[in-house]
Amino acid sequence: MVKQYGGGDMCGIIGYVGDRPALPILSRGLSNLEYRGYDSAGIALTGPELTVYKKSGEVSALQSILPKSTDHRQGIGHTRWSTHGPPTDENAHPHTDPSGRVAVVHNGIIENYEALREELVGNTFTSGTDTEVIAHLIAAELDGGAAPKAAVEAAVDRLDGTYGLVVTIAGVNELYATRQDSPLVVGHGTDGVFIGSDVTAFLEHTRDVSYLEDGDFAVLSEDGLTLYREGEPVEPVIERLEYEANAAEKSGYDHYMLKEIHEQPRALRQTISGRIDIDKGGVDIDIDLPDAYIDSIEEIQIVACGTSNYAGRYAASLLESVVDVRTTVEVASEYEFTGGRDPWRTLVVAVTQSGETADTLSAIRRAKRAGARTLAVTNTLGSTIVRETDDSVFIRAGPEIGVAATKTFASQVATLTLLAVSIGRTRGTLPYGEATELLESLRQLPNAVQSVLDREAAVKATADEYADSDAFFFIGRQLGRPVALEGALKLKEISYDHAEGFAAGELKHGPIALITESTPVLALLTTGTRPSETLNNVREVAARGAPVIGLATDSKGQSSSLDTELSVPETGMLEPLVANVYLQLFAYHVANKKGRSIDKPRNLAKSVTVE
Numbered sequence: 001m002v003k004q005y006g007g008g009d010m011c012g013i014i015g016y017v018g019d020r021p022a023l024p025i026l027s028r029g030l031s032n033l034e035y036r037g038y039d040s041a042g043i044a045l046t047g048p049e050l051t052v053y054k055k056s057g058e059v060s061a062l063q064s065i066l067p068k069s070t071d072h073r074q075g076i077g078h079t080r081w082s083t084h085g086p087p088t089d090e091n092a093h094p095h096t097d098p099s100g101r102v103a104v105v106h107n108g109i110i111e112n113y114e115a116l117r118e119e120l121v122g123n124t125f126t127s128g129t130d131t132e133v134i135a136h137l138i139a140a141e142l143d144g145g146a147a148p149k150a151a152v153e154a155a156v157d158r159l160d161g162t163y164g165l166v167v168t169i170a171g172v173n174e175l176y177a178t179r180q181d182s183p184l185v186v187g188h189g190t191d192g193v194f195i196g197s198d199v200t201a202f203l204e205h206t207r208d209v210s211y212l213e214d215g216d217f218a219v220l221s222e223d224g225l226t227l228y229r230e231g232e233p234v235e236p237v238i239e240r241l242e243y244e245a246n247a248a249e250k251s252g253y254d255h256y257m258l259k260e261i262h263e264q265p266r267a268l269r270q271t272i273s274g275r276i277d278i279d280k281g282g283v284d285i286d287i288d289l290p291d292a293y294i295d296s297i298e299e300i301q302i303v304a305c306g307t308s309n310y311a312g313r314y315a316a317s318l319l320e321s322v323v324d325v326r327t328t329v330e331v332a333s334e335y336e337f338t339g340g341r342d343p344w345r346t347l348v349v350a351v352t353q354s355g356e357t358a359d360t361l362s363a364i365r366r367a368k369r370a371g372a373r374t375l376a377v378t379n380t381l382g383s384t385i386v387r388e389t390d391d392s393v394f395i396r397a398g399p400e401i402g403v404a405a406t407k408t409f410a411s412q413v414a415t416l417t418l419l420a421v422s423i424g425r426t427r428g429t430l431p432y433g434e435a436t437e438l439l440e441s442l443r444q445l446p447n448a449v450q451s452v453l454d455r456e457a458a459v460k461a462t463a464d465e466y467a468d469s470d471a472f473f474f475i476g477r478q479l480g481r482p483v484a485l486e487g488a489l490k491l492k493e494i495s496y497d498h499a500e501g502f503a504a505g506e507l508k509h510g511p512i513a514l515i516t517e518s519t520p521v522l523a524l525l526t527t528g529t530r531p532s533e534t535l536n537n538v539r540e541v542a543a544r545g546a547p548v549i550g551l552a553t554d555s556k557g558q559s560s561s562l563d564t565e566l567s568v569p570e571t572g573m574l575e576p577l578v579a580n581v582y583l584q585l586f587a588y589h590v591a592n593k594k595g596r597s598i599d600k601p602r603n604l605a606k607s608v609t610v611e
């Protein structure tokens with residue numbers, strides 16, 4: 001038999017029990033969660049019997065087979081991103097036992113599912129998934145006379161692997177949920193209780209939430225949440241989220257990504273608000289790093305994936321040049337604590353907007369095992385990274401739904417800049433004057449970004465002109481290099497074009513062979529990017545016929561070699577970050593012109609929680 005896992009770990013889960021019709025809540029919740037996975041979806045409604053709907057394809061495919069309304073007041077839902085096995089109707093969740101009494105939705109991978117299946121001799125399995133066996137185990141416990149809660153607990157005890165799991169049983173007015181290395185959060189509503197993989201599942205209904213910890217067991221009923229920790233009932237901690245209820249909506253934009261690009265000025269104001277003291281040349285980011293420890297740091301290691309890795313690279317240049325601390329950036333999946341480093345003098349910083357990326361979590365666990373101190377820079381309160389690191393700083397960008405990260409990149413760099421100033425001032429390596437200059441740049445950032453957003457039409461015209469090019473190259477030096485890499489990543493993620501970012505000086509040592517009249521080059525020519533040297537590289541590619549789009553500070557980088565110039569307002573060392581907004585808009589408009597699925601690009605997911 002072909003080995004197929006169904007769960008696949010980057011899915012969206014939702015559950016509801018209460019006084020209101022469950023179907024519309026579950027259906028809309030799945031739409032809100034679709035950025036976590038969009039190749040098949042399903043819903044199970046609970047009454048004296050279970051009613052299950054599932055369909056391969058996007059959530060809209062499922063919604064097209066749902067009834068207009070039903071009386072059910074309880075149910076669970078799931079949208080999937082498969083890691084193993086094709087996205088078929090059979091492999092879609094919820095999965096049930098042969099009698100159809102038990103339905104489960106699952107995020108994660110059950111490692112021992114085949115062994116468990118072999119024990120259930122005589123059971124017929126209808127999918128190739130790892131998840132289905134959980135429903136069979138629970139039904140077997142119920143057949144053995146166990147009460148519903150005890151049956152679920154007994155089945156969970158048999159599982160090896162990772163799971164965010166929600167269970168519903170026919171005729172039982174309770175949902176059961178538990179987690180192991182996969183996120184689950186409960187929402188406390190006035191007319192019912194919700195559960196989801198993240199808050200966007202139910203944010204429009206409530207902002208009062210409780211995050212489940214690994215091993216927690218939750219019972220959800222009309223009376224709300226009853227939480228068990230190590231088998232004992234405990235009082236749940238309820239947190240109120242700052243986010244607006246409509247934060248998970250498009251607010252009139254065609255795509256979440258465009259909305260989030262335009263939200264950057266507000267996100268950046270949230271990121272810096274109350275954290276800057278220009279008069280003192282200091283910052284307050286509320287981290288618990290003792291001054292003596294900060295003085296003792298010999299190295300800062302940043303671990304991250306994707307866009308977060310490029311935010312880390314931006315910060316590393318700042319930390320090295322402005323604060324004089326050796327700083328290295330690692331792709332999290334490659335990270336090992338090696339090289340004879342002194343763990344007591346190495347601070348390992350995880351940059352991750354979701355706080356759930358498995359590669360980054362594993363890197364942090366390796367650092368901790370080595371004895372290093374760890375710090376998370378994240379956008380997600382209550383996420384696993386927050387629980388696993390010694391300290392955490394929130395970037396406060398608000399929920400980001402578009403799979404391609406945009407506003408969180410800007411808020412990550414701004415937060416890491418605050419961290420750099422904090423460490424530099426404590427160590428005495430960042431003089432007052434330089435500190436206030438950097439903080440002043442941070443304060444000007446939201447307006448500078450807004451002025452770039454106000455020039456969207458010019459970017460759209462440039463994108464329309466070059467959209468059908470063969471390939472795209474992004475070049476930059478110093479702080480311009482991580483932005484060049486990020487610009488290329490954005491275009492790859494949403495337009496599926498061949499795009500590459502390069503250190504500008506490296507182009508002539510090989511990649512320039514790819515340059516033709518149909519390979520536009522986007523060049524960073526701002527403060528912090530050594531623009532005059534990059535202009536030499538601009539001339540080299542222009543001489544080979546490539547159209548060049550220059551992102552230049554008002555007073556720098558003017559050159560006849562530029563076919564298009566997009567001017568960047570003066571904001572010192574953060575100008576490349578401002579210029580990045582042009583690259584986000586460029587990628588968006590190229591992809592939009594090609595009719596791409598911008599919020600749900602093929603093969604991607606917002607947070608990858610398997611290694």
Ligand code: BG6
Binds near residue numbers: 305308357405606
């Ligand atoms: C990828 C996302 O799955 O994970 C990227 O598509 C993101 O946008 C990357 O940058 C890292 O995610 P996080 O949540 O760890 O910052």
